[in-house]
Amino acid sequence: MPKVLISDKMDPKAAEIFRARGVEVDEIIGLSKEELAEIIGKYDGLAVRSSTKLTPKILESATNLKVVGRAGIGVDNIDIPAASAKGVVVMNTPFGNSITTAEHAIAMMFALARQLPEADASTQAGKWEKSKFMGVELTHKTLGLIGAGNIGSIVADRAHGLKMKVIAYDPFLTEERAVELGIEKVTLDELFERSDFLTLHTPLTDQTRGIVSREALAKTKKGVRIINCARGGLIDEEALKDALESGHVAGAALDVFAEEPAKENALFGTPGLISTPHLGASTSEAQVNVAIQVAEQMADFLLDGGVTNALNMPSLTAEEAPKLKPYMALAKKLGSLVGQLAHDAVKGISIEVEGAAAELNQKPITGAVLAGFMGAYSDSVNMVNAPYLAKERGLDVREIRHEREGVYHTLIRVAVMTDEGEKSVAGTLFGEDAPRLVELFGIKIEADLDGDMLYVVNEDAPGFIGRIGTTLGAAGVNIGNFHLGRRDGGGDAVLLLSVDQHVDEPILLEVCNLEGVKTVKTLSF
Numbered sequence: 001m002p003k004v005l006i007s008d009k010m011d012p013k014a015a016e017i018f019r020a021r022g023v024e025v026d027e028i029i030g031l032s033k034e035e036l037a038e039i040i041g042k043y044d045g046l047a048v049r050s051s052t053k054l055t056p057k058i059l060e061s062a063t064n065l066k067v068v069g070r071a072g073i074g075v076d077n078i079d080i081p082a083a084s085a086k087g088v089v090v091m092n093t094p095f096g097n098s099i100t101t102a103e104h105a106i107a108m109m110f111a112l113a114r115q116l117p118e119a120d121a122s123t124q125a126g127k128w129e130k131s132k133f134m135g136v137e138l139t140h141k142t143l144g145l146i147g148a149g150n151i152g153s154i155v156a157d158r159a160h161g162l163k164m165k166v167i168a169y170d171p172f173l174t175e176e177r178a179v180e181l182g183i184e185k186v187t188l189d190e191l192f193e194r195s196d197f198l199t200l201h202t203p204l205t206d207q208t209r210g211i212v213s214r215e216a217l218a219k220t221k222k223g224v225r226i227i228n229c230a231r232g233g234l235i236d237e238e239a240l241k242d243a244l245e246s247g248h249v250a251g252a253a254l255d256v257f258a259e260e261p262a263k264e265n266a267l268f269g270t271p272g273l274i275s276t277p278h279l280g281a282s283t284s285e286a287q288v289n290v291a292i293q294v295a296e297q298m299a300d301f302l303l304d305g306g307v308t309n310a311l312n313m314p315s316l317t318a319e320e321a322p323k324l325k326p327y328m329a330l331a332k333k334l335g336s337l338v339g340q341l342a343h344d345a346v347k348g349i350s351i352e353v354e355g356a357a358a359e360l361n362q363k364p365i366t367g368a369v370l371a372g373f374m375g376a377y378s379d380s381v382n383m384v385n386a387p388y389l390a391k392e393r394g395l396d397v398r399e400i401r402h403e404r405e406g407v408y409h410t411l412i413r414v415a416v417m418t419d420e421g422e423k424s425v426a427g428t429l430f431g432e433d434a435p436r437l438v439e440l441f442g443i444k445i446e447a448d449l450d451g452d453m454l455y456v457v458n459e460d461a462p463g464f465i466g467r468i469g470t471t472l473g474a475a476g477v478n479i480g481n482f483h484l485g486r487r488d489g490g491g492d493a494v495l496l497l498s499v500d501q502h503v504d505e506p507i508l509l510e511v512c513n514l515e516g517v518k519t520v521k522t523l524s525f
């Protein structure tokens with residue numbers, strides 16, 4: 001039974017779903033990095049929110065980890081390249097808390113416009129400072145969005161209801177989508193110059209870090225009010241503090257901080273600052289949504305291989321996964337076969353699917369071929385890190401699809417491009433789910449690729465099969481099965497033997513010295 005650790009506070013629905021689906025679950029909140037590193041090795045899955053930081057160091061100890069589920073949107077607390085390199089799938093729940101977070105941004109905007117927190121504190125302190133808290137109206141003001149994705153567009157919709165003019169800077173926002181959302185697309189500079197209220201809704205990336213910089217703040221309108229319910233690192237906090245103190249920025253409402261938990265921050269106490277402790281996603285509705293979604297997604301993956309909302313792997317529905325399973329098994333074996341047999345530097349690999357396989361999602365088949373292929377060069381390779389490793393090696397990966405059926409109802413052909421030219425192997429499924437090799441480097445040969453095998457190329461001449469049988473028999477190696485193929489019109493013959501014992505070096509040498517033998521190699525599947 002797969003085992004999952006929930007390491008951040010999550011709605012109880014998550015644990016309920018894991019248990020109901022047959023996944024063992026532990027809930028341990030508030031672990032230090034060291035404590036997490038110590039226990040993570042026991043788990044197949046890790047469910048987090050934003051508090052747990054999944055660093056390369058912790059991943060080193062995650063020897064069984066297969067999937068990390070983020071019950072929420074932002075994944076900047078998870079080192080995705082390190083997880084990918086380790087073969088761990090990272091998934092999030094991209095929509096479950098977006099309405100809630102957009103509502104928090106709108107609440108922050110109202111709080112800034114009418115100084116609600118300060119007015120509340122003053123009133124409850126018995127001061128009744130009615131003339132101190134003069135506010136501003138939102139109607140007809142310009143709201144500038146940095147980032148108009150899921151949350152940004154909900155904010156825009158709500159702002160339209162408040163009769164605000166909405167402008168946005170988002171390099172990935174198309175003109176058509178902007179028109180659909182009733183947003184005017186502007187440059188970043190224009191956004192800074194025109195906004196009365198400015199709200200951030202981008203992920204934290206190398207491109208967005210510090211996007212509200214000292215220089216940017218200098219371009220803003222005097223009296224601008226800034227809302228950040230995205231990520232702390234998007235704003236230069238020092239510069240914001242100076243701008244608030246000078247009165248250039250009239251107010252800033254921050255839900256997120258560069259360092260979290262923000263128990264101390266240079267901005268605290270600055271006039272015009274409103275802050276909340278990363279509450280953007282904290283409503284019961286959003287938390288139920290993300291808990292259910294993350295648990296279902298992780299259980300689908302751990303139990304059936306279904307992949308939804310993964311950031312480092314193509315999607316694969318729980319319905320598709322069982323259908324694809326035998327094709328992926330065949331693809332992995334073919335990838336492994338070429339990986340074990342291709343000695344020259346491989347520059348590229350092409351994966352061709354035909355017939356029934358061409359009707360399926362090809363990405364997982366490609367992933368399985370690469371996992372088999374890269375597995376010949378590196379330990380602990382799987383579907384997640386194989387494409388990543390292939391890219392790192394500069395391997396050119398091509399996918400080809402033929403809807404037509406050939407001789408077989410389905411065929412997967414894997415070809416590698418080397419300095420010596422192209423070499424390919426092909427396989428099919430017998431009886432729907434039994435992987436079978438049908439062609440090896442241009443020679444027709446039918447074989448199951450299973451367990452320990454011996455690959456022999458020899459001159460096609462009488463008596464060879466008897467000689468190799470005798471040699472292996474004398475060395476105590478039992479032949480389970482043998483498969484023979486030869487080029488039409490004579491020449492080399494290929495022998496694939498299934499053997500019950502691994503053939504070690506001295507026996508291999510004896511086979512190699514048999515008359516007519518050109519190549520011998522052990523294979524393992």
Ligand SMILES: NC(=O)C1=CN([C@@H]2O[C@H](COP(=O)(O)OP(=O)(O)OC[C@H]3O[C@@H](n4cnc5c(N)ncnc54)[C@H](O)[C@@H]3O)[C@@H](O)[C@H]2O)C=CC1
Nearest residue numbers: 073074147148149150151170172201202203229230280281
């Ligand atoms: N405070 C909180 O509790 C929460 C915070 N968040 C944060 O909000 C962020 C946004 O969430 P969604 O809208 O769901 O994400 P999304 O992916 O739907 O939208 C992000 C938008 O940012 C845009 N973008 C990317 N790079 C940009 C750049 N350099 N300049 C301008 N725009 C850029 C993208 O094109 C995209 O449209 C999340 O990444 C997360 O960090 C999300 C949920 C809760």
Ligand SMILES: O=C(O)C(=O)COP(=O)(O)O
Nearest residue numbers: 049050051072073074281
């Ligand atoms: O979903 C997100 O990106 C959030 O920032 C929400 O964070 P949280 O799950 O509340 O720690």
